[in-house]
Amino acid sequence: MSLIANEDFQHILRVLNTNVDGKKKIMFALTSIKGIGRRFANIVCKKADVDMNKRAGELTAAELENLMTIVANPRQFKIPDWFLNRKKDYKDGRYSQVVSNALDMKLRDDLERLKKIRSMSPYFFIFVFSIILISDLIW
Numbered sequence: 249m250s251l252i253a254n255e256d257f258q259h260i261l262r263v264l265n266t267n268v269d270g271k272k273k274i275m276f277a278l279t280s281i282k283g284i285g286r287r288f289a290n291i292v293c294k295k296a297d298v299d300m301n302k303r304a305g306e307l308t309a310a311e312l313e314n315l316m317t318i319v320a321n322p323r324q325f326k327i328p329d330w331f332l333n334r335k336k337d338y339k340d341g342r343y344s345q346v347v348s349n350a351l352d353m354k355l356r357d358d359l360e361r362l363k364k365i366r367s368m369s370p371y372f373f374i375f376v377f378s379i380i381l382i383s384d385l386i387w
Contacts, residue, residue, distance in 0.1 A: 254306065257270065257303075257305045257306060258270045258304075258305040259305055261277075261304055261305065261307075261312070263278075263281060263312070263316065264281050264316065264319070264347055264348040265348050265349055266280060266281045266282070266348060267280075268280055268281065268304055270303060270305025270306075271303060271304075271305060272303065272304055273300065273301065273302070273303060274289075274293055274298055274299075274300065274302050274303065274304050274315075275289045275290055275293050275300055276289070277303075277304035278292065278293075278304075278315070281347055281348060282347060282348055282351050282352070283333055283345065283346050283347035283348060283350075283351045284319065284347055287331075288333075288345070291327060291331065292315055292318050292319055292322075292327075293315070295318050295325045295326075295327065296311065296314045296315050296318055298311055298314075298315065319345065319347060323344075327345075329343040332344060332345045333345055333346060333351075334346045334354065337354075338358070338361065355380075
């Protein structure tokens with residue numbers, strides 16, 4: 249990165265309902281989105297042919313759109329099933345990568361289903377919810 253930022257450099261990007269820091273390298277900037285870790289961000293950048301040394305604020309609109317297409321449909325771009333964070337979904341039995349607000353909804357649905365069938369003991373349920381609340385306060 250040069251000492252002088254380009255005119256089209258964006259310091260904050262809005263991606264998948266998340267503010268992404270434009271000063272970080274693209275692989276590490278994507279990890280600020282819920283549901284995307286370092287390894288998944290790495291493979292997404294490789295599939296999109298984005299330079300790993302590029303800052304997130306330097307991305308063009310086409311590159312960003314390509315990245316988000318791969319995140320939304322990873323199986324179409326031959327990312328293996330074991331790499332995804334939602335394996336064999338309870339309702340439809342499909343593999344998928346769940347990110348952002350959809351991750352929270354899936355977690356809430358799973359907890360509601362487990363409460364409904366009384367699979368979780370009350371103490372374990374309180375423990376899980378306290379961890380979720382604490383993690384929300386930290387973030």
